[in-house]
Ligand code: HEM
């Protein structure tokens with residue numbers, strides 16, 4: 001189990017996209033449920049509780065992924081085996097991409113009212 | 117270098133080859149139905165897929181004939197609907213996926229240095245499910261009862277009201293049957309790639325093709341279950357009136373669209389990934405240098421695999437989704453261009469930095485690059501919501517789709533066909549005929565589909581069976597049809613070329629393209645055991661670094677080079693490092709996969725013609741066959757007649773606690789879990805979205821009974837876990853009795869669940885709520901029964917001495933199932949009892 005937590009383990013190849021996936025499902029499901037339970041009035045524009053919640057979730061996920069990416073880079077620098085270095089670097093790249101993807105997909109909350 | 121088989125071998129080695137040939141022999145005659153070897157099964161998949169390609173192509177030609185002229189009366193609109201629905205269905209489900217799986221099944225063991233896939237009987241079973249399912253599905257065309265609601269079968273068009281008759285049923289049952297084969301190949305490929313690579317092939321030294329197939333297989337495992345669930349629900353709606361997709365009963369047709377595209381979008385990448393894998397394998401060979409940026413490619417594969425699951429809604433932009441959600445999915449759709457772009461740059465860089473040689477396979481790769489890039493560009497256009505609204509369901513989409521599918525899958529496939537042909541036949545393809553067929557297909561393709569962009573922009577909708585001359589589409593459609601026939605001529609020439617080459621082709625040298633991967637170290641055509649001895653590998657390009665490898669392998673200089681024990685075996689290695697862990701002994705030829713698939717085919721046909729009691733009997737027969745099949749496993753004398761291993765070798769896998777079987781169970785549960793999550797998604801989706809959904813005031817399910825069943829399950833799991841812990845400590849005292857006890861608890865759980873269902877008095881044909889609840893309860897009930905049954909069998913096997921301290925693997929595998937049941941049961945309890953009770957009659 002402990003082995004899996006090291007940034008050099010290949011499991012990290014999929015940790016970033018998995019977090020991204022959880023975030024994606026959570027915001028999409030959250031949005032749908034929130035919109036069906038208590039849709040905010042359209043006049044309210046983009047400053048609704050839904051946008052704020054989605055925005056915060058997006059920022060938190062992005063920061064987490066950036067952190068993991070950085071951890072991957074440090075682990076790669078410290079790695080002794082070529083294999084460890086290889087997996088840490090590749091995972092760091094994938095984490096970085098996932099962070100970017102989270103931000104890129106999440107940014108429309110700033111411009112769009114949620115439920116119309 | 118001469119062919120490995122021609123080398124004059126010393127008598128000892130010759131005896132080794134003969135022994136291998138005997139143990140691995142494929143029977144002929146009727147016995148051919150028992151063959152389980154991956155080389156044969158892979159070839160069968162590919163040949164069958166090719167036949168379906170021809171059928172699909174014939175249908176395409178019918179479509180193009182009909183559309184060639186305005187007001188054409190070549191086909192009635194009913195027939196046209198059947199023809200285009202079957203064209204799409206055959207191409208996607210019976211050609212693209214199975215033929216690519218066939219390539220993977222055939223190539224993967226040869227590339228990773230294994231003698232077979234881990235569950236050979238599973239691949240044979242998958243093949244028969246595919247064959248029978250395909251026959252059932254295509255027979256609907258002959259019977260003129262083919263599905264006619266398009267390959268995505270949108271409800272309510274495909275529901276009972278608008279599609280009476282058997283068309284939709286053929287689709288739903290046939291496809292579900294075929295999907296069993298996709299799933300079994302998916303599971304098997306994942307476990308084989310992770311656990312049976314030859315000694316030393318660490319994960320990051322694996323050929324790129326294996327990475328691509330690993331991603332494809334995992335995507336199949338996660339992506340196909342939503343469609344299976346959707347098909348089951350729709351068939352239940354059609355056959356038993358359970359209103360999952362019917363608004364009046366509290367269902368929602370959009371749920372079908374979600375379930376379909378949850379599968380459908382990833383499907384496109386499932387098709388593209390192996391295609392790209394072929395490109396990444398061939399390109400370095402013809403560029404004569406290793407691929408630039410192996411790590412970048414791996415990253416791109418992983419990203420693509422994940423992101424593509426976040427895009428499904430882009431097929432539903434016109435269905436009425438909130439704007440913000442549209443923005444999410446639009447952005448996600450654009451993002452997927454990045455990993456695609458990375459790969460294209462990697463390929464271009466490899467060509468740039470290498471010393472490329474042009475030959476036939478390379479020609480197809482160039483064709484792929486051109487067409488696929490164009491298709492990718494229109495794809496990004498379609499991801500823009502306003503543009504999508506403009507061209508939705510026009511021939512622009514049809515054109516885009518074919519650029520991506522034909523460019524991304526058919527062209528690489530043909531490149532791979534020409535490239536690997538010498539391996540199959542031992543002969544080289546002809547350059548001349550091959551070039552003709554390439555140019556005919558390439559030009560024909562562009563003539564057909566480039567102009568379809570125009571017709572689409574001019575407003576020609578897809579799936580119309582004819583059009584008026586006044587629309588000004590005449591000339592474009594005619595050109596398009598001519599192009600289609602050009603392409604068919606090319607395909608005909610291709611078939612001719614391949615057929616002729618088996619007779620007239622020049623004999624192929626050992627490594628004809630000077631490739632670096634292991635499959636070229638084999639005899640040609642391949643022997644059923646692939647490699648007489650399994651080499652230790654430390655590099656990504658074994659044949660470039662050691663051109664002597666084919667000879668030393670054939671001379672039995674490497675691992676697992678004995679056969680006196682009479683077992684079929686291959687290495688089991690550590691997923692990460694490729695260190696040896698166990699000797700995997702593989703089952704030999706068997707009738708059970710064929711019989712089990714046959715019984716399932718009977719089930720399928722009985723359901724079609726609505727002979728439900730007979731379908732029930734056939735299901736029981738199928739279960740018995742499957743269990744009988746599982747009996748010949750582990751320490752059963754038929755599975756491992758002689759359990760000794762040579763000194764210094766790792767133990768047999770059935771004598772360990774972590775053999776590949778544990779992995780197979782876990783990967784299967786990935787698929788099963790995906791199905792379960794789709795079901796939960798359906799429950800919550802209908803609950804929150806369906807306009808007429810009704811939730812009763814109080815839950816119809818009895819809390820004491822539900823909790824009692826859960827308790828029995830929890831106790832059983834704990835007991836089983838304890839038995840396994842003891843086995844780990846090398847003690848099997850009380851194992852047999854314990855197994856019967858756990859089986860009893862499983863039976864108790866099943867009985868209590870049965871009572872819950874009976875006492876609830878659900879009305880599944882009246883409300884979607886009751887229907888969904890019933891399906892969910894049936895799901896856990898089936899799992900409870902399975903858990904009990906497997907423990908019962910384990911008890912018996914302990915008695916026969918097939919399971920015990922010396923052969924402890926199977927209880928570990930069964931425990932995985934119980935853990936899965938535990939999670940599913942209690943989470944379902946929360947979803948269908950706790951939440952409704954707390955939130956109550958919401959909506
Ligand atoms: C051999 C050359 C081919 C031709 C001339 C062709 C032609 C067509 C045409 C004209 C349609 C439009 C039907 C309509 O919307 O009215 C169509 C639909 C379709 N084609 Fe092809 N096709 C070819 C090959 C393929 C291949 C290789 C694949 C997949 C690997 C494929 C997959 C599909 C799918 C999924 C549809 C959608 C069917 C639907 O709208 O329900 N086609 N094809």
Ligand SMILES: [Cu+2]
Nearest residue numbers: 381427430431
């Ligand atoms: Cu898509």
